[in-house]
Amino acid sequence: MDSKTYAADFLDYVAKKDPAQKVFHQAVKEVVSSLTPVLQQHLLYIKERILERIVEPERTIIFRVPWQDDKGEIHVNRGFRVQYNSALGPYKGGMRFHNTVNQDVLKFLGFEQVFKNSLTTLPLGGGKGGSDFDTRGKSDSEVMRFCHSFINELYHHIGYHTDIPAGDLGCGAREIGYMFGQYKKLTNDFTGAFTGKKPNWGGSLLRPEATGYGVAYFAQNMLKNKGDSLEGKTCIISGTGNVGIYAMEKLTLLGAKVVGFMDYDGSVYDPDGIDAEKLAFLKDLVFVRRGSLKEYGEKFKHSHFRSGKKTWDIPCDLAFPTACENELLEEDAKTLALNGCKGVCEGSNMPCTPQAIDLIKEAKMLYSPGKASNAGGVAVSGLEMTQNSMRVYWTREEVDQYLQRIMTSIHTNCLEAAAQYGMPGDYMAGANIFGFKKVADAMIDQGLV
Numbered sequence: 001m002d003s004k005t006y007a008a009d010f011l012d013y014v015a016k017k018d019p020a021q022k023v024f025h026q027a028v029k030e031v032v033s034s035l036t037p038v039l040q041q042h043l044l045y046i047k048e049r050i051l052e053r054i055v056e057p058e059r060t061i062i063f064r065v066p067w068q069d070d071k072g073e074i075h076v077n078r079g080f081r082v083q084y085n086s087a088l089g090p091y092k093g094g095m096r097f098h099n100t101v102n103q104d105v106l107k108f109l110g111f112e113q114v115f116k117n118s119l120t121t122l123p124l125g126g127g128k129g130g131s132d133f134d135t136r137g138k139s140d141s142e143v144m145r146f147c148h149s150f151i152n153e154l155y156h157h158i159g160y161h162t163d164i165p166a167g168d169l170g171c172g173a174r175e176i177g178y179m180f181g182q183y184k185k186l187t188n189d190f191t192g193a194f195t196g197k198k199p200n201w202g203g204s205l206l207r208p209e210a211t212g213y214g215v216a217y218f219a220q221n222m223l224k225n226k227g228d229s230l231e232g233k234t235c236i237i238s239g240t241g242n243v244g245i246y247a248m249e250k251l252t253l254l255g256a257k258v259v260g261f262m263d264y265d266g267s268v269y270d271p272d273g274i275d276a277e278k279l280a281f282l283k284d285l286v287f288v289r290r291g292s293l294k295e296y297g298e299k300f301k302h303s304h305f306r307s308g309k310k311t312w313d314i315p316c317d318l319a320f321p322t323a324c325e326n327e328l329l330e331e332d333a334k335t336l337a338l339n340g341c342k343g344v345c346e347g348s349n350m351p352c353t354p355q356a357i358d359l360i361k362e363a364k365m366l367y368s369p370g371k372a373s374n375a376g377g378v379a380v381s382g383l384e385m386t387q388n389s390m391r392v393y394w395t396r397e398e399v400d401q402y403l404q405r406i407m408t409s410i411h412t413n414c415l416e417a418a419a420q421y422g423m424p425g426d427y428m429a430g431a432n433i434f435g436f437k438k439v440a441d442a443m444i445d446q447g448l449v
Helices: 003-017 022-032 036-041 043-047 050-054 103-120 140-157 173-187 210-225 242-253 276-288 294-299 330-338 354-362 376-390 396-420 427-446
Strands: 059-068 074-085 091-097 126-131 163-166 234-238 257-263 266-269 304-307 318-321 343-345 366-368
Touching (some): 003 022, 003 036, 003 043, 003 050, 022 354, 022 427, 036 043, 050 427, 074 091, 074 140, 091 103, 091 376, 103 396, 103 427, 126 140, 126 163, 163 376, 210 318, 210 343, 210 366, 210 376, 234 242, 242 257, 242 276, 242 318, 266 294, 294 304, 330 354, 366 427, 396 427
Parallel strands (some): 091 126, 091 163, 343 366
Antiparallel strands (some): 059 074, 266 304
16 A cells, blocks of 8 residues: 555545544644655554554543532533543643633644653653633632532543643643542542642642743754754743743753743733843743733833734744644744744644744744653653652752753654654654654554554
8 A cells, every 4th residue: 555645545534534623633634744654664554554543532531510600600611531542651641721622622632642752752641631611710719619520520530550630721730739639539549640739749840840941952952953052042932831931941041042922912022031030020920910911011121012912023043832732823934934033942732833834844944843842841740750659759950850861862762763764854753753653563562452
């Protein structure tokens, strides 16, 4: 069977099977588009129908989540857990609480998570979950009641050796704490069944920072491979959640200059760059007071708040999309190219549209896909699980050293896989190939299950 024809027929099959799941189709196409040379050399993958099997979640759990607000009114949200693939280990992946959550989004995220976890080389399968519940504007009591109700159903399906949820968009240490507390009460079992816990009761130091730090380390490796460094590079970032803010922090520590960032209401251009004082203000503004970036523009001299505008028009050397899927569009990529941007390093899951990626590559910019460059979060989640199993508590320095080694290993694996299959320097192809082969080989070893 011709591998190109097979791949095209397979993508058509996926599109017809779930015609409404456009984001999921995009994720599948991105992976499969890199696999033609792999399928040509390994016809066993076709014979064993690995692609047909790998795109189907092993299990999808959908359930209602009734909860009561502070006024006594009852609400009903929908809960999900997509347990995608356990060939390499127990399902591992975050919980997203946001009004955009649906089965399409979670299938895309779970599919990406399978290969991201594979890239870390840790023994973890892939999964994803969440709810269309939005934590914004809710009191702590309302969030707690929702989380307890959510776990009342989900606890049947998770556990340390089965499925280990973590945080994601709208789900941080507060939500993890509420969910874990209810899980512990229902199971009478204190285990590492969740990651992203606070360090004073089983969490790992550096977990909130891990994804952002990992993105910076991956960018550092990309530049080092070209004989360059982050020193003096101007950077722009989207998103001011954990990923964006801690990417700013680590990039600054590594000598780069972050001059732009954005959130829901607009963007900030600060030509002087972020420093320790500004970063402390930003953390308080976003994490504690949940205020508007407009306050940053009002407080710091020379900085400008730009209502409703994105950051991609700000001249830079490196761009870091860290917010959500499909946020960096083709026209944004054109603007980056015209402004002389040297690279785009994804800090979130699939933030660049396919058209934007094509243009980034045509412009000869460095490009890393999120499944590689934002894998630092799940890497430190794996380290948290290890600490829980060993009943030990590592220092920040120890965790950071492990994180740096894992991100360097992912970078190396991407380059080596891309070169092996005739696409040298293509990080997207390398990430897809390395991630896929590890999972596919494990599936073959374990038989038709």
